[in-house]
Amino acid sequence: MGNKLSGKxxxxxxxxxNNSINIALGQINRYRKREKKESILTEAKEVLLHPEKFEGHGTWGKxxxxxxxxxxVRMHQLKTTRAPFTIFGENEIDQQAKFQLYDSLKLPISVAGALMPDAHSGYGLPIGGVLATDNAVIPYGVGVDIGCRMSLSIFDLPASHFKGKEHQLQAILKDNTKFGMNETHATKADHEVFYKSEFQDIPLLKNLLPKAYKQLGSSGGGNHFVEFGIAKIDNPENEWKLGVGEYFAVLSHSGSRGLGANIAKHYTYLATKQCPLPKNVQHLAWLDLNxxxxxxxxxxxxxxxxxxxxxxxDIHRRIAKAIGKRVVVTIENHxxxxxxxxxxxxxxxxxxxxxxxAAEGQLGIIPGSMTAPxxxxxxxxxxESLNSASHGAGRLFSRAKCKATFTQSEIKKVLKANDVTLIGGNIDEAPMAYKDITKVMGNQTDLVEVLGTFTPKIVRMDR
Structure with missing residues (x-):
């Protein structure tokens, strides 16, 4: 008996x-190739005799x-009519983003859609795109950075806490935040998420656990940031019992790091294999939830x-510890x-x-740019918006166009004019790359009520 297991x-x-042989070989090669052939064949025999016992099993469930x-597996054709949709701030959105939404609305699984006023074109769904589907999930409709989110912590400190502490606060950001592919914290933190059963039951996740542990409390590159700023509470009827006024605060933007990227890559591949679509919409391949x-x-x-x-x-815990003060309010959302x-x-x-x-009463934070509130x-x-709102100002210039249009000296002038200190950051994240947040907010007054603002003062990004 040879060591490599074959279809024979x-x-x-x-x-x-039939295809069950190809599936079995694929799963074994992906997750069990280092194990002895005899033990795998013993398990395979059990799966063959009692497949119902292996429903949901990491290796054998499929x-x-x-x-x-x-x-x-069959080629899916697009419908000739679109599912119902609404576009907010239509005049501020590029045509390509609209066409991407229109294509997604013709999928046979689509029920309804919406486009937010910060929208611009992306892969699969446009950025700022919302799509409701029937019992199916589109990995590229979620995106590569799964669970990318905003988190705002407001401290029981006045805005005047900045005065005379700029260098100290810059040092706190440098010491307590990590960015990009390679930076991680020297002192690792534990977290209950690492003990979730999915990390043991799903082979892909089991292999990604060491990376996830290593990257906890770090942020990605691109437009991810951690920044100190001033939270201004305008509404006296807020649920936090904070008086109207200005407070010291920290805002972070990042996602699920290498864990999310690998999940997106793996299941997008599976979706494209199981759900062939016309070439122009192949990024919208879905997985049936059954x-x-x-x-x-x-x-x-x-x-x-x-x-x-x-x-x-973890980021906010480290920063609060370094400041030595208590967080009184946290507002966050994916x-x-x-x-x-x-x-x-x-x-x-x-x-x-x-x-x-943006369901009724749901709190959120919608950032502008590093020089806009x-x-x-x-x-x-x-x-009509499927209980949604924009996630930011949205890009006006692509990353490539930023590099061709702006210079570091121009960026420095804009930062200085707005009294903002930047640590790291690249030309493709220039403040000028983004739409006017006041216009974006003006186009979604039917979607959200404004309770206050956050103005960045010290910004940390990847280099």
Missing amino acids: DLIKLGFPK VAEGLVNPVQ THDGQEYWLAMNLAGEYAKACHD HNFAWKEMVNGQECIVHRKGATP GYIVKGKGNA
């Missing part, structure tokens, strides 16, 4: 000569599904969301995620790719 070995066991109820892979992605996506929150919690929500009386999967949940908001629960 599975046929000898009694596997039917094989069992292939034996009992094989996934039908399938093994669909259920597994859903679990993995939710875990990545919890991990993203854990990263923010914007690259999918939720099970009711849409027109039907339970749907609502994808928000760069869009903030962000807004503390409360959702109005607008059904």
Whole structure:
């Protein structure tokens, strides 16, 4: 008996000569190739005899599904009509972003859609795109940085806390934040998220656990940041019992790091194999939630969301400890995620790719740019936006266009004019790269109520 397991070995066991053999070989090669052939064949025999016992199993669940109820792979055609949709701030949105939404609305699984006023084109769904689907999840409708989110901590400190402490606060940011591919904290923190069963039950996640542990409390590159600023509370009727006034605060923006990126890559690949689509919409391939892979992605996506929150919690914990003061209010929300929500009386999967949940009474923070204020908001629960709002100002210039248009000296002038200190940062994240946040907010008065603002003062980004 050779060491490498083959399709012939599975046929000898009694596997039917169909796609279940390819699925089994794929799963074994991906997750079990270092194990002895004899022990794998023993398990495979058990799966063949009792597939129902292996439903949801990390390695064998997909094989069992292939034996009992094989996934039908067929080319899906787009519908000729679009699902209902609403665009907010249409005049400020590029045509490509609109066309991407229109294409997504023709998917046979689409129920409804919306485009937020900060929208611009992306991969799959546009950034700022919201799409409700019937029992199916689109990995690229969620995005690569699963669970990317905002987190604002307001301290029981006046805004005047900045005076005379600029160098000390810069040092706190440098010492307590890590960015990009390689920076991690020397002293690692533990977190309850690492003990979730998904990290043991799903082989892909088990392999990613060491990376996730290492990267906890760090932020990605690009537009991710941690910044000190001034939170201004305008509404005396706020739920935090904070008086109207200005407070010292910290705002962070980042997601699920390498964990989320690897989950997105893996399940996007599976979706494109199981759900062939016309070339112009192949990024919108979906996973049926009644399938093994669909259920597994859903679990993995939710875990990545919890991990993203854990990263923010760790960042804010480290900073609060360094400042030596108590956080009195935390406002946070995901914007690259999918939720099970009711849409027109039907339970749907609502994808928000760069869009903030804004159900009635739901709190959120919508940032501007490093020189423009962000807004503390409360959702109005607008059904036409699928209970959503923008996740920021949105890009006016692509990264490539920024590099061709702006210079470091121009950026320094804008930062100085706005009394903002920047640590790190690249030309592609120039403040001028973003839309006017006041216009964006003006285009979503039906979606959110403004409770206050956050103005950045010291910004830390990747170099």
